[in-house]
Amino acid sequence: MPELPEVETVRRGLESVFTGSTIERVEQKRADLRFPFPEDFASRLAGRRVLALRRQAKYLIGELDDAQALVMHLGMSGSFRIDDAPLGRFHHTCLVNRAHDHVVLHFASGARVIYNDPRRFGFMLLAPRADLPLHPLFARLGVEPLGPDMSAEVLAAALAGRKAPLKTALLDQKTIAGLGNIYVCEALHRAGLSPLRAAGDLVTARGKPKRALVDLTQAIQEVLREAIEAGGSSLRDHRQTDGSLGYFQHSFRVYDREDAPCPTPGCRGQISRVGQAGRSTFFCRHCQK
């Protein structure tokens, strides 16, 4: 489900509940999601205070007071919601127990944070914070698109010599971290670049970014910032943690708009849909070259 803007929206929604708060108790309703939970997951979390909640790529990372990190990934259909209504006097668990609620974090403040994930492609794990950069999930992640290291030059280094289609290369988290199917399609349209083009074409023989790659860099940052501003995109599952919907889906120019007229001013093309790497790509053949 969630790409960088949705995960960042979730992080912002959870931040005030997590930061500085103590996890009193964890209800873990099954032994596994995408992966088995760590041994003693619930007991290791109980009593821990959360120092900060940050995001890297599509991961949420809770920094704990025992030098561990609680790493959370939402997969395709994961979501968090906050429930801070008082618990009933005789109820030890949440009053509202929805299908696919898998984990409930009970904070000392009385608030509960509930993780729900129908497809169970998401996961949670605990790892020593200092080891995270070397952890298999993080070690090979590409540049953070809204971070200080993002630049056309860094992307040029990641794309140089690659014959894979541009769409596929951008979807690869080792090239750039946090993009998914929607925002890759949207960024390519904004930059006027064909998803079918070889990725290495955007780099000169000397390894410098061509003008097109400078435009793409800007388009990626622009679309991600606008989407975060809108609270992410709500298609099927994504909601903000207070239950409200993001609204960036109304700003899609190409995603899920097959046969619609191209929104580029003056362009008379219409949106095509093609399959790439097993997913749908939406783009305008007329103005994306």
Place this chain on the structure above:
DNA sequence: ACACTATCCTGCAGGC
């Protein structure tokens, strides 16, 4: 090294 495919799982839309 690189680029596909199949795969994990549930829900939903569309066709018949």
Place this chain on the structure above:
DNA sequence: TGCCTGCAGGATAGTG
């Protein structure tokens, strides 16, 4: 109405 197929915002292991 129901059954079937395919597709969905992710990411990896395995194959060629």
